[in-house]
Amino acid sequence: MLDHDATVSASLDRYRIAPPGIFGGGEGARSGLYVDVGDGEGAPGAQGRRMAVPPGTLISHRTGGGGGYGDPAKRDPEAVRADVTRGT
Numbered sequence: 001m002l003d004h005d006a007t008v009s010a011s012l013d014r015y016r017i018a019p020p021g022i023f024g025g026g027e028g029a030r031s032g033l034y035v036d037v038g039d040g041e042g043a044p045g046a047q048g049r050r051m052a053v054p055p056g057t058l059i060s061h062r063t064g065g066g067g068g069y070g071d072p073a074k075r076d077p078e079a080v081r082a083d084v085t086r087g088t
Contacts, residue, residue: 006057008035009050014064025068034060 018027
């Protein structure tokens with residue numbers, strides 16, 4: 001958490017285009033820059049743009065990745081259901 005005024009800018013890979021899956025797998029998560037100015041909401045930050053942030057701001061960089069492998073329709077339905085339930 002910042003304790004003074006600052007400026008932040010970011011250059012992130014996979015910010016706009018998610019990593020692709022292979023062999024029919026779904027795409028992975030995109031990278032993200034999240035900025036929380038103390039209200040607990042956290043809004044997406046703008047990539048490549050200088051942004052002034054006040055003291056007390058929490059900045060979180062979330063790296064993308066994890067494209068899927070293989071068509072989930074060809075997997076055991078119970079295994080897919082378990083993955084979805086776990087959020088994986």
